Amino acid sequence: MLEKIKKQFWMIDALLKTDFTTKKQLVTNFLTAKKKYIPKEKRDANIDSLLKCALCPNMCRFDCPVSMAEKSESSSPAGKMKIAYFLETGKIQPSESAIDLMYKDVNCDACKQWCPFGFSIGELLIGVRNDLVKKGLVPERLVQFKEKLEENHTIYEGGIKSLCLDKNKKSKVLYIAGCTTLNGRREVADSTVTILERAGIDYTTLSEEWCCGAPLYVLGFRDSFQKFVNHNLNAIKETECETIIFSCPECLYTFKELYPQSRLKVEMQHTSQFFLKLIEEGKLGPMELDEEYVFHDPCILSRKLEIAEEPREVLKNISKLKLKETYFNKKDTKCCGSGGMLGVTDQKLSSEIAKDRVLELKECSNSIVSACPACEKAFKEADDKIKVLDISEVILKGIKNA
Ligand code: SF4
Ligand code: SF4
Numbered sequence: 001m002l003e004k005i006k007k008q009f010w011m012i013d014a015l016l017k018t019d020f021t022t023k024k025q026l027v028t029n030f031l032t033a034k035k036k037y038i039p040k041e042k043r044d045a046n047i048d049s050l051l052k053c054a055l056c057p058n059m060c061r062f063d064c065p066v067s068m069a070e071k072s073e074s075s076s077p078a079g080k081m082k083i084a085y086f087l088e089t090g091k092i093q094p095s096e097s098a099i100d101l102m103y104k105d106v107n108c109d110a111c112k113q114w115c116p117f118g119f120s121i122g123e124l125l126i127g128v129r130n131d132l133v134k135k136g137l138v139p140e141r142l143v144q145f146k147e148k149l150e151e152n153h154t155i156y157e158g159g160i161k162s163l164c165l166d167k168n169k170k171s172k173v174l175y176i177a178g179c180t181t182l183n184g185r186r187e188v189a190d191s192t193v194t195i196l197e198r199a200g201i202d203y204t205t206l207s208e209e210w211c212c213g214a215p216l217y218v219l220g221f222r223d224s225f226q227k228f229v230n231h232n233l234n235a236i237k238e239t240e241c242e243t244i245i246f247s248c249p250e251c252l253y254t255f256k257e258l259y260p261q262s263r264l265k266v267e268m269q270h271t272s273q274f275f276l277k278l279i280e281e282g283k284l285g286p287m288e289l290d291e292e293y294v295f296h297d298p299c300i301l302s303r304k305l306e307i308a309e310e311p312r313e314v315l316k317n318i319s320k321l322k323l324k325e326t327y328f329n330k331k332d333t334k335c336c337g338s339g340g341m342l343g344v345t346d347q348k349l350s351s352e353i354a355k356d357r358v359l360e361l362k363e364c365s366n367s368i369v370s371a372c373p374a375c376e377k378a379f380k381e382a383d384d385k386i387k388v389l390d391i392s393e394v395i396l397k398g399i400k401n402a
Helices: 002-017 020-031 033-037 047-052 065-070 077-088 096-101 110-114 121-134 140-152 179-184 186-198 214-218 222-239 249-258 271-280 299-304 309-316 339-345 347-362 373-382 391-401
Strands: 173-176 243-246 267-270 292-295 322-324 367-370 387-390
Touching: 002 020, 047 077, 047 121, 065 347, 077 096, 077 121, 110 299, 121 214, 121 339, 140 214, 140 222, 140 339, 173 186, 179 186, 179 373, 186 271, 186 387, 186 391, 214 222, 214 249, 214 339, 222 249, 243 249, 243 271, 249 267, 249 299, 267 271, 271 309, 271 391, 292 309, 309 322, 309 391, 339 347, 347 373, 367 373, 367 391, 373 387, 387 391
Parallel strands: 173 243, 243 267, 292 322, 292 367, 367 387
Antiparallel strands: none
């Protein structure tokens, strides 16, 4: 609350400095006039918030990876909200460029750090996209992406959906690797199961892992997302697990924040949290690794899930490991470019953002460690010379080396 008041203090200060007539007019307009700008029909988009966006010094645009990469005001958080408002209210034609703009976003919440209203533009855009779906205005390539995902149950066409461990048994601990781990960073899943086995954890996996559904939710395909939720909840129930561990922060966020918690009464943890617990219980034994890494905070993990200390604590337990910190770290981290499905909606922009972040990280070290298979994949694709490892891979190296 105090944080919110502090963020809004400049408004109070500006208001106090104006004369009485202006003050009265401003307050009256703010409280009443906006009603005439808000359409009566019900929508998913939060029109009130779209209107309020930019009633501020607009500083968030300097932290927005999309506007910094595009160098354009229309791609800034407030720019997108203005176009969204005009699209929602029919004040502009739904041109291809205006609609494409609604998908130029990594849903990283960097804007939320600045925003006096606490807006996450990424989240506000999801409401706008839901309305575009209802109006049949979604770009054809995204409709095709959704159809393929519904058919394959993974975002990777022809991709694998299982660790093939022949687990599919009942256990208190369930490990969900996620589509990107299974298909783009298999080493992460392999390291994780090796660590679990070394620690003597009795765990299970799903015989067929369906995508968590986040891509569908983020792109506004709510009905389709619901089908994935129902399938996954039933599959999880059959395992009788009490804890689920995830390699992918996006999967963890989706299960924890977007699935109905009344139907999912289990503890959910990121692998970094689970590994830290294993270390504290003395189940991983000594670890040693004389190497240097810079840690990249995945934005979903550090901002949306507020998990920033646990991966660092894990790495501090590996003796001789030198951990570097970049200026933009923890809650001030920068996105890898693959958030918000930008890799699907605008691959070129997504890879530009990844390259920008790699350059920042390289100022500290040529070896990156992170805790998200999607970030790691994006960095590897952005710079094939840089070393990128997941926290699970570094732990395993540390165990083998000790
Ligand atoms: S969520 Fe991230 S990408 Fe989207 S507007 Fe905010 S800062 Fe920019
Ligand atoms: S997201 Fe918040 S800080 Fe950024 S322009 Fe909109 S109102 Fe201002």
